[in-house]
Amino acid sequence: MIQMSLFNEPAPVLPVTYYPEFLSQEEAGVLYQHCLKLQWQQNQIKMVGKTLLVPRLECIYGDEGCEYLYSKSVLLKPLPWPEALAQLRDRITAVTGYSFRIVIGNQYRSGQDSIGWHADNESSMGLNPAIASVSLGAERKFQIKPIKGKPTDFWLEHGSLLLMHPGCQSTHLHQVPKTKKLVGTRINLTFRPHVGGRR
Numbered sequence: 086m087i088q089m090s091l092f093n094e095p096a097p098v099l100p101v102t103y104y105p106e107f108l109s110q111e112e113a114g115v116l117y118q119h120c121l122k123l124q125w126q127q128n129q130i131k132m133v134g135k136t137l138l139v140p141r142l143e144c145i146y147g148d149e150g151c152e153y154l155y156s157k158s159v160l161l162k163p164l165p166w167p168e169a170l171a172q173l174r175d176r177i178t179a180v181t182g183y184s185f186r187i188v189i190g191n192q193y194r195s196g197q198d199s200i201g202w203h204a205d206n207e208s209s210m211g212l213n214p215a216i217a218s219v220s221l222g223a224e225r226k227f228q229i230k231p232i233k234g235k236p237t238d239f240w241l242e243h244g245s246l247l248l249m250h251p252g253c254q255s256t257h258l259h260q261v262p263k264t265k266k267l268v269g270t271r272i273n274l275t276f277r278p279h280v281g282g283r284r
């Protein structure tokens with residue numbers, strides 16, 4: 086049976102899989118507290134001739150030398166894997182079958198922190214990367230859309246995993262928009278492959 090949405094349009098088939106209870110509430114709570122103590126920093130990005138603060142905090146951990154440059158402007162240099170993140174990485178690999186060499190953290194301190202429409206298509210991840218995204222803390226709206234299509238909304242819950250399948254970054258864009266609602270801190274961890282660095 087084809088799933089129908091409002092106005093009898095077929096629901097879009099998206100290149101993602103959502104696992105709402107990937108972590109138990111207790112595991113997610115412990116991990117959230119741990120992640121608050123990671124090495125967060127607010128980076129600067131150059132856009133249309135201006136230097137702006139990235140509207141969220143970021144951190145990166147991973148294999149030695151797996152540096153990550155995005156928007157041709159922000160260079161993230163990984164610190165060694167903390168045990169808790171290495172264990173989470175291996176658990177995601179066991180469930181999805183995909184391997185990861187870096188994790189990039191985003192911390193959204195309030196509804197004013199955000200990430201705009203983009204695709205994660207940096208060449209350092211190789212062709213058609215699978216990206217696994219774990220959410221902790223406050224729920225925020227995550228939107229995904231075909232490059233020229235309408236967005237679908239997900240509410241990414243505490244302890245959930247959203248897997249963006251290979252190919253997703255070539256056909257779709259995603260974002261976490263700002264909100265005027267009062268929302269608490271949210272931490273997002275995106276586990277990614279990398280073709281460089283030391284093996």
Ligand SMILES: O=C(O)CCC(=O)C(=O)O
Nearest residue numbers: 191200205227261273275
């Ligand atoms: O916070 C999220 O759920 C999305 C993060 C994201 O889009 C990214 O790191 O590229």
